[in-house]
Amino acid sequence: MSTTEGVFCRRAEGLAGSVISPSKPSHKSPAGFFHTSSNLNAGCKRKPPTNPWALAKAAEKREKVRARKQELLQHRQKAASDPVVGHMTPFLEAMDAKPDVPPPIDHLVQPTDPQQRQVVFENVISEEHLSRLNHFLRPQEVTASIIRSKDLEEVPLAKTSEKDVSQGKEMHLKATAAMNRILSLGNGSSKDKTRANKSWCVETFGRHVTDEIFPRSRHVSTASNPITDPVKTPRVGRDTGSSEVQAALLTMKIRALAKQLESNPHDKMNKRNLRLMVHKRQKLLKYLKRNDRGGERYRYIMESLGLDDPAIMKEVFM
Incomplete structure (x- = not known):
């Protein structure tokens, strides 16, 4: 027998031995015998018997969880800005x-008795609230200026009659109403x-x-040094x-x-x-x-x- 034929014979014997008698079985039984079933089913667990009541409870729980997630999602979407x-x-x-536009002065009160008209006119002017004004003014500044103007133009009672005092008071109320309308942001x-x-x-x-x-913030940087750092310039104005x-x-x-x-x-x-x-x-x-x-x-x-x-x-x- 030549060398080449001997090599082929040894390879054939090795292949036949590996097919007929496997040396390393993948799965063994406790008694040492081989499994005749497929390797895919050897490690699978046995499926438990079907329980309709447990399946229904699991489905009900899943439905409750899904509904709750949907409710929370809608709540977040509604609350989101x-x-x-x-x-x-x-x-x-x-x-x-x-801003509301104040009505004209002539439409504030109806034409009635002069004395009664003055009382009604005074009540209407006192009820007008100045919230946001034009021309960079504040309600406190306007109120203080009106009070000061009233004190300046007031005439001593000894030198005037009761009619002059009534007319002066009415003119002051009209001037106050006119200033409220000039400074109102509604007319701007x-x-x-x-x-x-x-x-x-x-x-x-x-x-x-x-x-x-x-x-002020309490979180001070560790790199800051109050001794060597320059002093911060104080704020001036707004x-x-x-x-x-x-x-x-x-x-x-x-x-x-x-x-x-x-x-x-x-x-x-x-x-x-x-x-x-x-x-x-x-x-x-x-x-x-x-x-x-x-x-x-x-x-x-x-x-x-x-x-x-x-x-x-x-x-x-x-």
């Missing part, structure tokens, strides 16, 4: 409200209302006002550059622009401007949250503007 205009708050309601233009809203945002959220309400004031001013512009886009949905330029302002407000509020560490100042501005954390931290699609 609009990332553009937010939900309505007292601050936003007062900003969007149109749209530019006057915008200017008043800007001033109101500064007076509401400015640090020169809120520093007395909210305490605060117009803090993050909360800028966010409030942007909110005023955003709401006005969003209202304009409702009637002009194809105004693409203003849509882009609205998107830029919304993202800029997000950056300001993110910085305030990081700097204030979610403190009272951050929560105050968020509650006043009707926004929540998802409207600031998540991406806005417009």
Whole structure:
């Protein structure tokens, strides 16, 4: 027999031995015998018998869980704030409200007896409340000026008659009513209302006002040194550059622009401007949250503007 034939014979014998007598069986029984079943079914557990009552209870539990998830999802969607205009708050309601226009002076009271007319006229003027005024004035300043003017123009009783005193009092009431109508924001233009809203945002959220309400942050940087660090310059005048004031001013512009886009949905330029302002407000509020560490100042501005954390931290699609 040649060498080549011997090699082929040895290979054939090895293949036959491996097929006939496997040396490493994959599964063994406790008695040491081989399994005759398939290897796929050797490690499977026996399926328990079907229990209709348990299946019904499991299906009922799954249905309750699904219904509860749907209820919570609807509640979150309903409570979530609009990332553009937010939900309505007292601050936003007062900003969007149109000031009432006072009626003309001649229509305040009906023509009656002169003395009775003066009493009615005085009651009507005293009931007029000056809330938001034009020309950068405050109700306290106007009231103090009217009282001072009344004292200056009052004539001593010894030199005048009772008729002159009555006429002077009526003229003073008419002058007061005229001043109320001149200074009323309801008679101002749209530019006057915008200017008043800007001033109101500064007076509401400015640090020169809120520093007395909210305490300063207790989180002092470890790198700061009160001995070597320069002394911070004290604030002079009103605060117009803090993050909360800028966010409030942007909110005023955003709401006005969003209202304009409702009637002009194809105004693409203003849509882009609205998107830029919304993202800029997000950056300001993110910085305030990081700097204030979610403190009272951050929560105050968020509650006043009707926004929540998802409207600031998540991406806005417009």
